[in-house]
């Protein structure tokens with residue numbers, strides 16, 4: 001679904017990504033770890049096509065199409081969606097109106113909002129006065145309305161209380177899995193066959209992995225991916241044990 005080849009990205013004239021290679025197949029959920037400032041959000045921003053992330057080398061292929069030079073809205077139309085680490089406030093735009101636009105006129109907005117406890121937020125300006133956890137749930141709701149094929153999540157659990165992490169986890173599972181297949185209740189075979197979407201999740205703590213099964217983990221370190229393709233939980237355990245400095249040894 002997503003193939004990134006030798007990606008180089010600059011931010012504010014500074015090289016941040018220095019040759020990232022990543023392949024995410026349909027149905028796979030990948031997890032991205034890495035120290036603060038290593039470029040995780042930069043990678044998500046570059047995949048989504050935000051202008052401040054200047055691609056200076058390499059390419060991004062999505063569903064077989066080279067999207068390296070496409071605009072954000074073209075990428076969104078092709079099926080890429082992102083939940084920001086720190087989403088912006090949109091004054092003068094109600095959450096309900098935004099959902100009707102991103103959801104292409106879908107009629108079940110109230111229904112989508114219910115499990116996220118956002119049914120009373122639809123008339124409010126997007127994220128204006130929302131608490132940290134409400135902002136994160138609002139991001140999930142926007143993605144559910146858009147229903148992208150590739151879901152990019154930047155620290156979906158940060159600032160969210162323990163009960164609401166479960167709610168966010170449910171929403172992510174709904175985003176990543178086929179209708180009717182529900183989280184931990186299906187067999188591994190159903191799980192594989194039922195999933196038709198793909199995800200890339202940034203997390204520091206790994207709390208979200210208690211709710212969302214993930215296939216492969218990577219560490220972004222010194223502008224490149226290290227320790228790629230390992231089990232995300234094992235990778236997290238390793239990071240907790242030896243820290244990120246050891247990732248240097250794993251870089252080819």
Ligand SMILES: Nc1ncnc2c1ncn2[C@@H]1O[C@H](COP(=O)(O)OP(=O)(O)OP(=O)(O)O)[C@@H](O)[C@H]1O
Nearest residue numbers: 011012014016034035036037038039040041042043
């Ligand atoms: N306009 C800019 N000019 C120079 N450097 C910038 C600019 N914008 C971002 N950066 C730098 O790019 C680097 C990567 O930032 P990014 O947000 O991608 O890191 P991250 O891995 O997501 O970090 P965190 O875990 O703290 O969220 C940081 O060192 C940041 O300061």
